[in-house]
Amino acid sequence: MIAVLDQILQVGFLAAIVRIATPLIFATLGEMFSERSGVLNLGIEGIMLISAMTGFSAAYYSGSLWVGIAAAAATGALLGFLHAVLTVALGLSQHVAGIGLTLFSTGLAFFLFRLIFGQQATPPSITGFATVPIPLLSQIPVLGPVIFNQFTLVYIAILAVPLAAFVLYRTPWGLALRMAGENPRAADSAGVSVIRIRFQAVVLGGALMGIAGAFLSMAQFNAFTFGVISGRGWVAIALVVFGRWDPWRCAGAALLFAAIDALQLRLQASGLGHIPYQAFLVLPFVLTIVAMALISRNAVAPAALLKPFRREER
Amino acid sequence: MWKLEPRTASAPWLNLTLPLLAIALALALCSGLIAIAGANVFEAYGIMIGSALGSELNITETLVKAAPMIFTGLAVAVAFRAKFWNIGAEGQLMAGAVAAAFIGAFPMPGPLAMLLMALGGAAAGGLVALVPALLRVNLKVDDVVSSLLLNSVVFFAVMALIEGPWKDPFSGYPISPPIEDSAGLPRLIEGTRLHLGVLAAFVAAGLVWLLMSRTTLGFKIRVTGENAQAARYGGIAVGRVIVLTALISGGLAGLAGVGEVGGVHFQVMSDLSPGFGYSGIVIAMLARLNPLGVVPAAVFFAIVMTGAEAMSRATGVPVFLADVLQGTTLLAMLVALLFTSYRIRRIGAAA
Numbered sequence: 032m033i034a035v036l037d038q039i040l041q042v043g044f045l046a047a048i049v050r051i052a053t054p055l056i057f058a059t060l061g062e063m064f065s066e067r068s069g070v071l072n073l074g075i076e077g078i079m080l081i082s083a084m085t086g087f088s089a090a091y092y093s094g095s096l097w098v099g100i101a102a103a104a105a106t107g108a109l110l111g112f113l114h115a116v117l118t119v120a121l122g123l124s125q126h127v128a129g130i131g132l133t134l135f136s137t138g139l140a141f142f143l144f145r146l147i148f149g150q151q152a153t154p155p156s157i158t159g160f161a162t163v164p165i166p167l168l169s170q171i172p173v174l175g176p177v178i179f180n181q182f183t184l185v186y187i188a189i190l191a192v193p194l195a196a197f198v199l200y201r202t203p204w205g206l207a208l209r210m211a212g213e214n215p216r217a218a219d220s221a222g223v224s225v226i227r228i229r230f231q232a233v234v235l236g237g238a239l240m241g242i243a244g245a246f247l248s249m250a251q252f253n254a255f256t257f258g259v260i261s262g263r264g265w266v267a268i269a270l271v272v273f274g275r276w277d278p279w280r281c282a283g284a285a286l287l288f289a290a291i292d293a294l295q296l297r298l299q300a301s302g303l304g305h306i307p308y309q310a311f312l313v314l315p316f317v318l319t320i321v322a323m324a325l326i327s328r329n330a331v332a333p334a335a336l337l338k339p340f341r342r343e344e345r
Numbered sequence: 346m347w348k349l350e351p352r353t354a355s356a357p358w359l360n361l362t363l364p365l366l367a368i369a370l371a372l373a374l375c376s377g378l379i380a381i382a383g384a385n386v387f388e389a390y391g392i393m394i395g396s397a398l399g400s401e402l403n404i405t406e407t408l409v410k411a412a413p414m415i416f417t418g419l420a421v422a423v424a425f426r427a428k429f430w431n432i433g434a435e436g437q438l439m440a441g442a443v444a445a446a447f448i449g450a451f452p453m454p455g456p457l458a459m460l461l462m463a464l465g466g467a468a469a470g471g472l473v474a475l476v477p478a479l480l481r482v483n484l485k486v487d488d489v490v491s492s493l494l495l496n497s498v499v500f501f502a503v504m505a506l507i508e509g510p511w512k513d514p515f516s517g518y519p520i521s522p523p524i525e526d527s528a529g530l531p532r533l534i535e536g537t538r539l540h541l542g543v544l545a546a547f548v549a550a551g552l553v554w555l556l557m558s559r560t561t562l563g564f565k566i567r568v569t570g571e572n573a574q575a576a577r578y579g580g581i582a583v584g585r586v587i588v589l590t591a592l593i594s595g596g597l598a599g600l601a602g603v604g605e606v607g608g609v610h611f612q613v614m615s616d617l618s619p620g621f622g623y624s625g626i627v628i629a630m631l632a633r634l635n636p637l638g639v640v641p642a643a644v645f646f647a648i649v650m651t652g653a654e655a656m657s658r659a660t661g662v663p664v665f666l667a668d669v670l671q672g673t674t675l676l677a678m679l680v681a682l683l684f685t686s687y688r689i690r691r692i693g694a695a696a
Contacts, residue, residue, distance in 0.1 A: 073432075073493065077672075123679045126430055126489040130626055131679060135672025138665050139378075145663035146382055265497055268490060309505035316494045316501075320476075323486045332487070 044293060045177040052282075052289035053188045054079075054243040054251070058267035059274065059281045060195050061239030065111075067199065067276055068232030069212040069225075069335040073129025074114050076264030077136030078237055079244035082106045084140040086245030087255040088147055090157050096249055099157075100184070103245030104238040110136055111237020112230070119229045122339030133264075144255060159253035160184065182250045184242070191239075195278040208232050212333035215340040225340045240264070269319035275331045288315045349687045359685055364631045364642065367678035374677075375670050384660035396655030397648040405537040409609060411640075411647035413438070413618070415546040416601035417625025418632060418639035419553050424474075424594035426557065426634050428570040429481075429587050431474060433492035434598040435622025436499035439613075440473045441466035441599025443503055445606040446613045449524025458528035459541075462603050470599020471592040473499060478591030482584040496622070504615060511613075521613040530608040542604030547640065549597065554636040556593075566590050598622060619650075627675040630682075646671060 058079060065072045072078075082103040090099025110132060117128040148155050160182040168179040178189070199205040207228050210218035215225040247263070248255045270288065274281030295311035376386040397407045417434045424431035431437075444465040449458055476495060480486035507519040530540040557563035568576040569586045576583050605617055624646055631645075632638030653667035 071489070073489075117676065117679065121680065121683060123683070126432060127626065127630060128676065128679055130432060130623060131672055131675035133672075134620075134623060134627065135669060135676060138668025138670070138672050141665035142378060142663045142669055145665060262497055262500075265494065269494055272490060307505040307509050309501040309508075313498055313501040316497045320480070320486075320491055320494055320498075323491060324480055324484050337487075337489070 042173055042176050044297065045173070046181070047293045047296075048286065048289045049177060049181060049185060049189075050251070051292050052285045053182075053185045054246040054263060055267060055270060055285035055289060056188045056192065056282050057239050057243035057246065058264060059270045059285050060191060060278060061107075061236040061243065062267050062271045063236075063274070063276055063278065063281050064195070064199075064208070064232045064239070065236035066271055066336055067212045067333055068208045068229045069215060069333055069338065069340070070115070070118055070229055070233050071125045071129060071337055072111070072114055072132075072233060072236060072240075073126055073268070074110060074132030074136065074237075075129075075240050075267055076260060076262070077133030077140070078107050078110045078240045079247075079264045080260045081110065081136040081140035081143075081244070082241030083244035083248035083259050084144050084255050086241070087157065087248040088144070090249055091155060096157075096160055099249055100242060100245050103241040103249075105241070107241020107244070108234050108238040111234040111240070114237065115230045115233040118339065119226055119233065122341055125337050125339075141257060154254050154256060156254040157249065160250040182246075184246050184250055192278055192282040199278060204228075204231075209333075211340075212335055215335050215338075219340075219342060225342075229340070240267075243267075266315050269315045272332075273315070273319045273322050275326070276333060291315070347689050348692050349683075350690050352684075352686055352688050355685070360633055360635070360638075363681040363684060364633070364638070364678065367631065367674055367681045368645065370677040370681070371670055371673040374673050375666060378666060378669060379660075379662050382660075382662040384662045389656050389660050389662055392659050393652030393656040394648060395652070397652035401534075402537055403651065405534060405539040407644070407647045407651045408543050409538050409540070410650050411643045412543040412546040412604050412608075413601040413621045414624050414628055414643035414646055415550055415639055416597050416604065417621050418628030418643050419549060419625075419636055420470075420594045420596075420598035420601070421625040421629035422632060422634045422636055422639055423553060423557070423566070423597065424590055425629060426570045427566045427587055427590040428573070429478060429590050429594070430489045431477070431492050431591065431594050432489055432626065433474060433477065433495045433499075433622070434594075434601075434625045435618060435620065436492075436496035437470035437473045437595040437598035438602040438605075438618050438622050439499050439503050440469040440595075440602065442602030442606045442613050442617055443506065443521075444469035444599070445603040446521045446524060449528035449607065449611075450522050452525055452527075455527035455529075455531075458525065459530060459607065462524075462528060462607055463545075463600060466599040466603030466606075467596035468599070470597070470602065471595040474591040474595025474598070475588065478588045482587055500615075503613065507613060507615065519615060523612045524606065528607065529611055530604070538609065540604070540608030542600075542608040545600070546604065549600065550636050550640045553597070557636055562586075562589065598625070601625075624671060627671050627678075630675060630678050633682075 062072060062075055085106040086099040086103030089102035090096050114132055117123045118125045162180050163183050165179040169175040207223040210223055211225045211228045218225050247259050270281055270284040274284040291311050291314050295308045299308045379386045379389045398404055420434045445462040448462045448465045477488040477492040480491050481488045507521055511521045513520055530542050533539045565581050565586045569583050573583050601621055628639055628642040631642040649667045649670055653664045657664040
């Protein structure tokens with residue numbers, strides 16, 4: 032027990048939590064924007080995977096990591112657009128379209144990766160992002176190395192949370208988005224184009240999911256493998272529910288589960304503890320299902336989630 | 346100018362036309378990928394179909410692949426019919442596989458073992474499906490998300506099992522102990538892998554069709570799906586129907602796992618299912634939730650999956666074309682389904 036506590040209090044461990052949380056924050060914010068506008072995007076797992084692939088490939092051939100990030104965000108936005116066409120413009124069932132999108136993008140990611148790089152004994156790798164210590168701030172004890180000596184994308188993720196909260200709660204666009212997700216009929220009467228706002232939310236969400244995927248292949252693993260996402264998209268689906276569709280809570284949930292994940296990795300590496308590591312990995316899913324059972328009566332989910340909006344139907 | 350307008354009556358001719366249209370559209374889109382890969386489109390598709398159906402052995406292999414997808418397709422078709430959104434067939438399949446591997450490892454007469462494996466596997470799958478159903482009925486928890494998340498729960502549980510207590514003590518591989526030889530499903534044709542479970546899958550499709558179209562329960566399931574409010578007024582206990590639907594659906598998915606353990610792999614490993622549970626969604630949608638339609642839809646994807654490997658070897662087109670085709674078909678079918686509730690009418694030549 033003492034040994035475990037000792038591990039937790041290490042600065043390196045805390046820094047690892049922030050790093051592991053970063054892709055989860057991007058993905059969870061992306062899914063949150065989509066769901067707050069009324070569109071569940073189960074394509075997230077596939078979108079993250081194919082964006083990890085396109086981001087990696089673009090960085091590999093351009094030599095620029097930021098070109099890779101841009102390519103990943105564009106890929107995510109494009110697939111978000113496709114999801115919006117299917118579920119918002121055509122009003123098709125969101126969960127089936129999402130599963131279809133995940134199947135499609137997963138297959139396409141593997142297909143294109145094999146086509147671009149062939150079958151190689153050692154998978155291609157890139158020199159991923161390096162940590163960028165922030166002058167002065169990184170000198171602060173504990174907080175410095177944990178938060179201010181990270182990848183640039185980590186800083187962006189940290190800034191993205193208050194930004195997302197500001198956009199969602201303090202701008203007209205955020206208000207329109209929430210109205211579209213809660214009561215599209217009322218939003219429509221108030222002159223909000225529900226269709227347009229949902230398109231924007233799902234596309235923005237897709238771009239964020241794309242960055243999340245690219246973080247994994249370009250900062251965390253520095254290579255694209257078929258298991259690079261391995262269920263993190265589903266984790267994000269869980270975190271949005273667990274975080275009650277609020278940016279702050281979502282980021283908190285991401286940090287909490289990153290901590291569990293980091294702890295699990297430490298325990299596995301140190302050979303400490305006889306608990307199977309899967310017991311930790313399964314926690315986000317179990318806790319979310321429990322949370323869903325507990326909070327269901329409060330109806331915190333966007334009221335119009337999963338419901339297509341057709342203007343002519345009154 | 347063209348306009349979409351709501352269809353007033355259902356159009357039975359669409360039942361066959363739409364799936365074929367969706368498949369044609371998906372094949373057309375994927376031919377673009379084949380061309381990008383530098384192969385001849387017709388040659389590639391030709392090899393795909395030719396190799397999957399080219400010899401007796403290959404046909405049996407294709408049918409062996411189709412069996413689990415028939416079961417998961419049926420599982421999804423039954424659930425979706427009641428508007429119980431079971432996205433968890435993958436996890437239910439794994440639960441069934443684990444139960445079958447557990448039961449099959451005990452020495453007992455073959456027929457008894459097979460019977461118990463089937464019952465245990467179906468029960469395990471049904472139990473997993475029961476969770477989202479009970480949560481929805483009692484606590485109004487969204488079944489889409491809960492059933493999806495349960496896939497991960499089951500997956501990690503299975504991993505803990507095969508990397509823990511079940512791990513092969515000699516090789517250290519994360520695989521379950523093999524089932525007894527006598528518990529293995531008998532071969533229908535010697536020298537092939539065609540096993541009893543494949544026959545069972547075809548029979549199951551017939552039985553599920555009977556259940557859905559000829560029994561009171563089937564009627565209740567359909568009414569619940571079409572209009573839960575009306576079903577309630579009509580005296581149907583909607584909650585109970587959804588729970589029963591979940592048990593049947595999960596049980597069918599569990600049987601897919603039983604077939605894979607009893608007839609193909611004889612043990613459980615992490616990659617036992619290459620996404621058969623998700624394929625079930627594609628198949629059920631393609632079949633328009635008709636149990637009999639599930640069979641040809643599953644066979645089609647089995648052909649694609651079996652044939653893709655030979656096609657890849659011969660033409661260099663990555664084997665993952667099969668996965669893209671599956672996703673594309675689902676999306677195409679979803680779009681095509683618009684034609685069941687809308688039709689295109691021409692209004693006024695000039696706009």
